[in-house]
Amino acid sequence: MIEVHNLSKSYNSTQVLNIPSLDIPKGQSFGLVGNNGAGKTTFFSLLLDLIQPTTGNIKNKQVVVNESEDWKPFTSSFIDESFLIGYLTAEEYFYFIGELRGQTKADVDTLLNGFEDFFHGEILQQKKYLRDLSKGNQKKAGIVASFIGNPEVVILDEPFANLDPTTQIRLKQIIKDLAQTKGVTVLVSSHDLIHVTEVCERIVLLDKGEVVRDMMTSEATLQELETYFAR
Amino acid sequence: MFKRFLSLEWKQFSRSSYFQKGLAIKILLILAALYFIVCFGVLGVFSFFLIEDGFPNEDPLEVVNNYLVFWFLIDLGFRFFMQQLPVMNIKPYMIIPIKRETVIHYLLGKTTLSFFNILPLFFFLPFSIVLLAQGYNPFQVICWFFSMVFFTISLNYLNFLLNKNNKVFYAIVAVLGALILLEFYHIYPIAEYAGLFFNEIYNKWYAVSIPLLLMILLYRRNYKFIREGFYLDDAIRKESKEVSSTDLGFLNRFGSIAPFLKNDVKLIIRNARPKQVLMMSFLFLFYGLIFYTQDMYRDMPAFLAFASIFVTGGFLLSFGQLVPSWDSEYYKMLMSQNIPYRKYLESKWYLMVVAVVASFILSTPYLYFGYKIYSMIAAGALFNIGLNSFITLYGGVLNRVPVELNVKAKAFSNTQGFNPTQLLIALPKMAGPMLIFYLPYKFINFEAGILALALSGILGLVFKNFFLNQIEKVYQKGKYKTIAAFDEKK
Numbered sequence: 001m002i003e004v005h006n007l008s009k010s011y012n013s014t015q016v017l018n019i020p021s022l023d024i025p026k027g028q029s030f031g032l033v034g035n036n037g038a039g040k041t042t043f044f045s046l047l048l049d050l051i052q053p054t055t056g057n058i059k060n061k062q063v064v065v066n067e068s069e070d071w072k073p074f075t076s077s078f079i080d081e082s083f084l085i086g087y088l089t090a091e092e093y094f095y096f097i098g099e100l101r102g103q104t105k106a107d108v109d110t111l112l113n114g115f116e117d118f119f120h121g122e123i124l125q126q127k128k129y130l131r132d133l134s135k136g137n138q139k140k141a142g143i144v145a146s147f148i149g150n151p152e153v154v155i156l157d158e159p160f161a162n163l164d165p166t167t168q169i170r171l172k173q174i175i176k177d178l179a180q181t182k183g184v185t186v187l188v189s190s191h192d193l194i195h196v197t198e199v200c201e202r203i204v205l206l207d208k209g210e211v212v213r214d215m216m217t218s219e220a221t222l223q224e225l226e227t228y229f230a231r
Numbered sequence: 232m233f234k235r236f237l238s239l240e241w242k243q244f245s246r247s248s249y250f251q252k253g254l255a256i257k258i259l260l261i262l263a264a265l266y267f268i269v270c271f272g273v274l275g276v277f278s279f280f281l282i283e284d285g286f287p288n289e290d291p292l293e294v295v296n297n298y299l300v301f302w303f304l305i306d307l308g309f310r311f312f313m314q315q316l317p318v319m320n321i322k323p324y325m326i327i328p329i330k331r332e333t334v335i336h337y338l339l340g341k342t343t344l345s346f347f348n349i350l351p352l353f354f355f356l357p358f359s360i361v362l363l364a365q366g367y368n369p370f371q372v373i374c375w376f377f378s379m380v381f382f383t384i385s386l387n388y389l390n391f392l393l394n395k396n397n398k399v400f401y402a403i404v405a406v407l408g409a410l411i412l413l414e415f416y417h418i419y420p421i422a423e424y425a426g427l428f429f430n431e432i433y434n435k436w437y438a439v440s441i442p443l444l445l446m447i448l449l450y451r452r453n454y455k456f457i458r459e460g461f462y463l464d465d466a467i468r469k470e471s472k473e474v475s476s477t478d479l480g481f482l483n484r485f486g487s488i489a490p491f492l493k494n495d496v497k498l499i500i501r502n503a504r505p506k507q508v509l510m511m512s513f514l515f516l517f518y519g520l521i522f523y524t525q526d527m528y529r530d531m532p533a534f535l536a537f538a539s540i541f542v543t544g545g546f547l548l549s550f551g552q553l554v555p556s557w558d559s560e561y562y563k564m565l566m567s568q569n570i571p572y573r574k575y576l577e578s579k580w581y582l583m584v585v586a587v588v589a590s591f592i593l594s595t596p597y598l599y600f601g602y603k604i605y606s607m608i609a610a611g612a613l614f615n616i617g618l619n620s621f622i623t624l625y626g627g628v629l630n631r632v633p634v635e636l637n638v639k640a641k642a643f644s645n646t647q648g649f650n651p652t653q654l655l656i657a658l659p660k661m662a663g664p665m666l667i668f669y670l671p672y673k674f675i676n677f678e679a680g681i682l683a684l685a686l687s688g689i690l691g692l693v694f695k696n697f698f699l700n701q702i703e704k705v706y707q708k709g710k711y712k713t714i715a716a717f718d719e720k721k
Contacts, residue, residue, distance in 0.1 A: 049567075072567070072568065076568075082561055083564035084564070087501040091476045100570060
């Protein structure tokens with residue numbers, strides 16, 4: 001689904017990302033781990049064509065992302081709060097995203113019904129603008145918005161941060177379901193090694209912009225990651 | 232302690248991003264401030280003599296006193312829109328051992344030095360000096376002067392209380408409007424009664440205690456207000472009112488641009504900054520009064536053309552120059568969504584056109600100045616719709632400044648969305664219509680000038696698609712730059 005070729009990104013001759021090659025097949029739940037500054041967000045930003053690659057490119061379903069915009073209809077993401085429109089209520093935001101992705105209100109409502117548990121009564125009908133919600137609740141809204149319109153690729157940057165434990169557990173289930181039953185390619189980055197090993201079939205470890213480990217998740221993965229980061 | 236606060240304040244000021252921008256902006260800001268200071272000063276020095284000439288039978292001080300009430304009301308109005316609430320980042324001070332009283336006194340005290348309090352001094356001080364020179368009782372004049380200072384500072388504190396309560400504000404606006412109408416149509420001589428009051432303040436020196444008490448009272452009210460709210464949940468988090476989702480379904484008839492249009496309407500009505508722009512653009516409607524009422528400009532129709540652009544173009548110019556900055560807070564999201572730039576732009580364009588048409592309808596009273604002026608406004612409106620809208624949109628793209636939506640622009644420190652590119656773009660917006668009007672006017676006649684201005688607008692409309700395509704290209708080209716600029720910390 002996603003193919004990376006000779007991708008690198010430099011700012012004033014400081015290289016922050018260098019991935020010669022990386023393939024993510026359709027329906028894989030893909031985890032990205034690494035310390036601060038490892039290049040996780042840079043990689044996601046390149047994938048979303050928010051920054052320009054210095055060399056190489058990324059193909060999303062055969063579309064070169066920095067040359068054509070045809071990847072947008074089937075790709076969705078939540079990177080940070082700047083993906084929310086602060087002066088809308090959660091419902092209005094969902095419908096707006098729905099309209100952009102060619103969904104009717106009824107479609108969006110149906111989808112939202114499935115997330116009642118996840119919202120825990122704190123998102124819908126709150127009579128509040130998104131900017132007045134707590135960080136955690138903003139995140140919930142943003143994550144669910146990225147599921148609108150049957151995307152084939154979902155990109156979530158640090159989805160577990162700021163969420164309460166109950167929601168974290170529910171989110172893990174949701175992500176697993178997306179990849180396993182709906183065939184959605186899910187890309188997740190996280191600082192929480194336990195969550196990421198539980199959710200992702202495959203984990204790539206970035207350090208200073210380079211891929212240092214690329215492994216299919218097994219029982220030993222968590223141990224291996226912990227050993228690596230404890231060094 | 233105060234000294235340390237001051238040094239922190241200075242660092243905040245000198246290290247803030249807008250201050251570190253260009254030298255040109257700083258100079259312009261200083262020039263703007265100087266301009267106002269000089270205006271007020273000149274007024275202060277000469278108003279006595281002007282009034283003496285204009286109303287030979289009346290005492291100039293009494294005339295001034297009669298109109299003071301309007302002066303103060305207008306002052307209050309300006310403050311409401313332009314003056315920032317005293318904000319200090321109190322979070323860090325809550326957990327370190329500083330008396331809350333100290334922080335609050337500092338916070339309130341520093342607002343006394345606001346430009347809004349100093350500016351009136353540039354009128355009252357020279358005016359009082361002239362009074363002294365004219366042989367008025369020195370003691371009474373000095374008391375009167377201090378009364379004015381206390382009133383001004385009272386307004387300062389009143390404004391902070393008002394700012395917390397919109398209802399009070401609208402009540403005041405209604406009262407102000409009613410007063411002006413009553414006065415204007417000679418139904419009830421409001422100014423006279425208020426004048427009596429201010430005259431009494433001059434006549435009885437001890438009346439200076441009234442404004443003094445008022446000032447102290449308002450200060451204490453503010454103090455109490457902040458003291459009670461000196462907790463994180465009140466002071467830092469803004470109260471969030473209950474809001475309901477609205478659909479704005481009637482906008483669906485606009486088809487594919489509807490989602491954007493709906494969003495833009497919500498953007499304007501739900502955020503402080505765009506609301507401010509809306510209010511200001513309403514004031515632009517009155518811009519023509521400055522030009523049309525003066526004989527000096529009667530013979531310089533090019534300047535009248537200039538004014539006509541502003542009458543209908545207030546919203547267009549002030550809102551349009553910040554497209555796409557209005558969406559800077561969530562621009563990354565927009566860019567990763569499946570969004571045709573074209574629809575996005577068209578939505579903004581329609582908003583601007585609607586605003587011009589609305590302003591044009593509201594400008595009907597200008598018929599009073601004769602059909603020539605009115606036809607000029609009409610031609611100006613067409614120019615605004617057909618050409619200015621595109622020029623402004625084009626300028627906006629090059630104007631990559633993030634805008635904080637729910638923060639009011641500060642007076643005289645508002646450099647958000649203001650840079651040399653903006654000035655260059657402003658040139659055709661201002662000089663263009665003057666030139667288009669002036670040339671045919673000079674070589675043929677007045678009607679030809681009007682016609683040329685109107686035709687240029689219609690021509691622009693005909694080429695709408697071409698213009699939008701060009702702007703779209705600029706968007707595409709500047710995409711990464713824009714994202715990076717909007718991403719910068721404010």
